[in-house]
Amino acid sequence: MEKGTFIKMALTGNEAYAYAMKQINPDVVAAYPITPATEIVQIFSKYVANGEVDTEFIPVESEHSALSACVGASVGGARVMTGTSSQGLALMHEIQYIAAGLRLPIVMAVANRTLSAPINIHGDHSDTMGSRDSGWIQIYTENANEAYHSVIMAIKIAETVNLPAMVMLDGFIISHEMEVVNTLPDEEVKKFIGERKPLYNLFDFENPVTVGPLDLQDYYFEHKRQQMEAMFNAKKVILEITKKYNDTFGTDIPAFVEPYRLDDAEYAVVALSSAASTLKEIIDEWREKGEKVGLLRLRITRPFPYEEVKKYLSGIKAVGVMDRAETHSTLGGPMLQEVKAALYDAEKRPKITGFVFGLGGRDFDDEQANTVLSMIKDLKDGKELPLYSFIGVRE
Amino acid sequence: MQRLNLKQLAERSQGFAPGHRACAGCAFPSIIRMLLAAGADYDLVIANATGCMEVVTTIMPYSAWPVPWVHNAFENAGATISGIERAYKALLKRGKIKNAKKPVKFVAIGGDGGTYDIGLQALSGAIERGHDFLYVLYDNEGYMNTGIQRSSATPLHAHTTTSPAGTVIPGKQQPRKDLTKIIAMHRPRYAAQGSPAFWNDLVKKFQKGLEVDGPAFVAVLSTCPPGWGTPENMSIELTKLAVETRFWPLYEYEDGYWKVNYKPRKFVPVEEFLKHQGRFKHIMKRPELIKEIQDEIEKNWKELLWLESRKKEEEK
Numbered sequence: 258m259e260k261g262t263f264i265k266m267a268l269t270g271n272e273a274y275a276y277a278m279k280q281i282n283p284d285v286v287a288a289y290p291i292t293p294a295t296e297i298v299q300i301f302s303k304y305v306a307n308g309e310v311d312t313e314f315i316p317v318e319s320e321h322s323a324l325s326a327c328v329g330a331s332v333g334g335a336r337v338m339t340g341t342s343s344q345g346l347a348l349m350h351e352i353q354y355i356a357a358g359l360r361l362p363i364v365m366a367v368a369n370r371t372l373s374a375p376i377n378i379h380g381d382h383s384d385t386m387g388s389r390d391s392g393w394i395q396i397y398t399e400n401a402n403e404a405y406h407s408v409i410m411a412i413k414i415a416e417t418v419n420l421p422a423m424v425m426l427d428g429f430i431i432s433h434e435m436e437v438v439n440t441l442p443d444e445e446v447k448k449f450i451g452e453r454k455p456l457y458n459l460f461d462f463e464n465p466v467t468v469g470p471l472d473l474q475d476y477y478f479e480h481k482r483q484q485m486e487a488m489f490n491a492k493k494v495i496l497e498i499t500k501k502y503n504d505t506f507g508t509d510i511p512a513f514v515e516p517y518r519l520d521d522a523e524y525a526v527v528a529l530s531s532a533a534s535t536l537k538e539i540i541d542e543w544r545e546k547g548e549k550v551g552l553l554r555l556r557i558t559r560p561f562p563y564e565e566v567k568k569y570l571s572g573i574k575a576v577g578v579m580d581r582a583e584t585h586s587t588l589g590g591p592m593l594q595e596v597k598a599a600l601y602d603a604e605k606r607p608k609i610t611g612f613v614f615g616l617g618g619r620d621f622d623d624e625q626a627n628t629v630l631s632m633i634k635d636l637k638d639g640k641e642l643p644l645y646s647f648i649g650v651r652e
Numbered sequence: 653m654q655r656l657n658l659k660q661l662a663e664r665s666q667g668f669a670p671g672h673r674a675c676a677g678c679a680f681p682s683i684i685r686m687l688l689a690a691g692a693d694y695d696l697v698i699a700n701a702t703g704c705m706e707v708v709t710t711i712m713p714y715s716a717w718p719v720p721w722v723h724n725a726f727e728n729a730g731a732t733i734s735g736i737e738r739a740y741k742a743l744l745k746r747g748k749i750k751n752a753k754k755p756v757k758f759v760a761i762g763g764d765g766g767t768y769d770i771g772l773q774a775l776s777g778a779i780e781r782g783h784d785f786l787y788v789l790y791d792n793e794g795y796m797n798t799g800i801q802r803s804s805a806t807p808l809h810a811h812t813t814t815s816p817a818g819t820v821i822p823g824k825q826q827p828r829k830d831l832t833k834i835i836a837m838h839r840p841r842y843a844a845q846g847s848p849a850f851w852n853d854l855v856k857k858f859q860k861g862l863e864v865d866g867p868a869f870v871a872v873l874s875t876c877p878p879g880w881g882t883p884e885n886m887s888i889e890l891t892k893l894a895v896e897t898r899f900w901p902l903y904e905y906e907d908g909y910w911k912v913n914y915k916p917r918k919f920v921p922v923e924e925f926l927k928h929q930g931r932f933k934h935i936m937k938r939p940e941l942i943k944e945i946q947d948e949i950e951k952n953w954k955e956l957l958w959l960e961s962r963k964k965e966e967e968k
């Protein structure tokens with residue numbers, strides 16, 4: 258393949274994700290339907306039924322069993338994938354920690370959706386923000402094209418550091434919207450991901466292994482320390498693999514963060530996923546009016562890119578952090594808290610405020626984006642702002 | 653199927669290592685040895701649910717298991733073994749692993765809590781999907797690992813820490829859920845109930861369960877001295893009394909037909925089984941409560957004989 262020549266396909270986020278899964282052709286997929294991720298499973302089932310992949314597909318009876326079966330298969334040395342949203346991810350919660358603790362490189366698609374109650378099928382980040390501490394690498398993608406490439410990279414990353422990874426796409430906004438996706442030929446995907454090299458062979462009957470024993474005060478901590486070492490190491494590995502991917506294929510997927518018009522910015526907004534696209538457009542308009550405003554998009558939040566956050570935001574006068582999720586701590590959204598923590602020892606610490614927006618799939622529109630930017634500008638100009646504000650809600 | 657004598661059983665138990673930390677008199681180490689002996693013709697992979705067995709056999713850095721063994725969580729042994737089985741199939745198909753020397757068999761093991769209660773859904777799903785595995789239930793009739801709480805396997809009137817024998821309520825107020833029948837109605841390839849005291853019968857059941865292609869289920873009664881309040885040297889005898897009193901009948905379900913494997917010649921009242929057990933101490937002087945347990949036994953036995961009465965055409 259000539260670098261930069263892609264096979265252009267019109268795909269929704271879910272289709273792009275499923276298409277990447279087809280090219281990856283994992284050994285085992287176990288999954289359960291839930292809106293808005295259902296399509297990924299449906300499309301993949303069709304690939305299986307039509308012989309387009311020879312994956313062992315396990316149509317389990319719940320998400321808890323989906324991830325449990327993935328853990329079993331991954332312990333068995335298989336390359337394993339799954340996908341879910343919202344309640345499904347919540348039901349998997351227990352097993353997410355086990356997948357990470359057993360150091361299994363499972364890759365999971367999450368079409369972000371809010372959590373009940375009240376029940377609502379639309380997109381926000383409540384589901385995956387609840388998994389922040391589960392030990393998974395977390396990748397939030399901005400559009401279908403990025404989701405496609407991120408899944409392929411996630412396989413390589415996860416299998417290099419032996420940690421599971423979840424790749425997010427915004428429910429409906431990305432999962433169901435059609436875009437042009439620059440896909441790669443099958444053989445290129447295959448070549449890039451290579452083969453999984455498991456740490457042990459469960460089916461070596463001459464040398465039987467015991468996996469998942471009771472691990473008490475005398476060893477548990479060392480194992481957790483090793484797991485953390487893998488996450489520290491993931492930082493380097495992610496940078497290397499992303500660079501290699503971009504160099505090989507001519508893509509320009511950012512690794513941890515994407516700075517947008519930040520060079521001379523006096524104030525800035527931090528956002529994840531599709532909201533970044535809306536903000537970029539509004540920032541362009543404001544720039545034309547002479548405003549020195551920029552954006553930092555966080556793409557990978559586990560491991561958290563504190564160095565990058567410090568590098569790009571230190572010295573900026575005011576920063577607003579967007580959260581499509583609550584922590585219910587009264588301390589603001591999860592990303593606000595983490596960005597603040599990262600900036601605590603910055604040389605030139607900006608003033609910071611937060612915004613919670615878009616809960617339950619409430620559209621994040623231009624008007625809200627304008628409001629956000631003007632509030633951050635006010636903060637820069639010395640106005641007192643609350644710890645964080647709710648945007649686009651009837652008070 | 654090879655009929656195994658005691659000597660062969662001992663030789664074939666594949667070195668399930670001593671030094672595990674099960675209590676003195678715990679019945680499940682014997683059950684494991686019989687399972688491993690029955691499985692010696694195969695290469696086994698085991699998925700074990702959380703519970704006493706998992707805890708006492710694998711305290712890091714030790715493991716008593718001589719075969720590949722995986723513990724995931726409490727309620728998902730059925731799903732875990734599903735994943736392992738499919739991984740094996742996938743990797744073999746793609747030439748990523750070599751064929752084992754012997755046929756490979758997949759076994760999930762869970763306690764009554766991990767099987768009757770919290771793990772029932774995962775087990776039901778795995779059987780329905782038709783995975784090739786044997787599920788072994790070791791039924792000690794309570795959540796022993798967490799300190800003897802009731803499960804839906806706990807018998808009527810038994811004292812546990814969450815169904816205590818109080819001054820008003822005399823222990824657990826519900827009879828055991830009839831899990832083996834519930835599993836049988838999933839129409840697996842094989843389902844059976846066995847007891848370690850009837851080792852010949854139990855080993856044969858394990859052999860059958862392993863031999864079939866597709867899901868199989870064997871429930872085994874497993875004495876727990878601290879949980880049952882029984883003397884450590886009576887464990888196997890109690891699993892015999894449970895069968896003699898028909899409290900725990902031995903039977904099989906195959907291809908839609910039921911077979912009772914052992915019919916006691918003479919009537920043994922359930923009291924003979926109950927009287928050795930601290931968990932029933934509070935009802936020993938209350939014949940009306942013992943009668944309730946006896947009635948439950950008669951009802952279930954009658955139903956079992958009725959089920960058995962439906963014979964295959966060639967046997968008619």
Ligand SMILES: Cc1ncc(C[n+]2csc(CCOP(=O)(O)OP(=O)(O)O)c2C)c(N)n1
Binds near residue numbers: 702704727793
């Ligand atoms: C989801 C979950 N809930 C509760 C527990 C606590 N727990 C561990 S073992 C156990 C009881 C096990 O009972 P059983 O399956 O009968 O096995 P036994 O210990 O009696 O052999 C419980 C309640 C757990 N580990 N996971």
Ligand code: SF4
Binds near residue numbers: 676678876877879
């Ligand atoms: S508590 Fe009971 S089941 Fe658990 S190891 Fe001891 S005897 Fe066995």
Ligand SMILES: [Mg+2]
Binds near residue numbers: 763
């Ligand atoms: Mg039990």
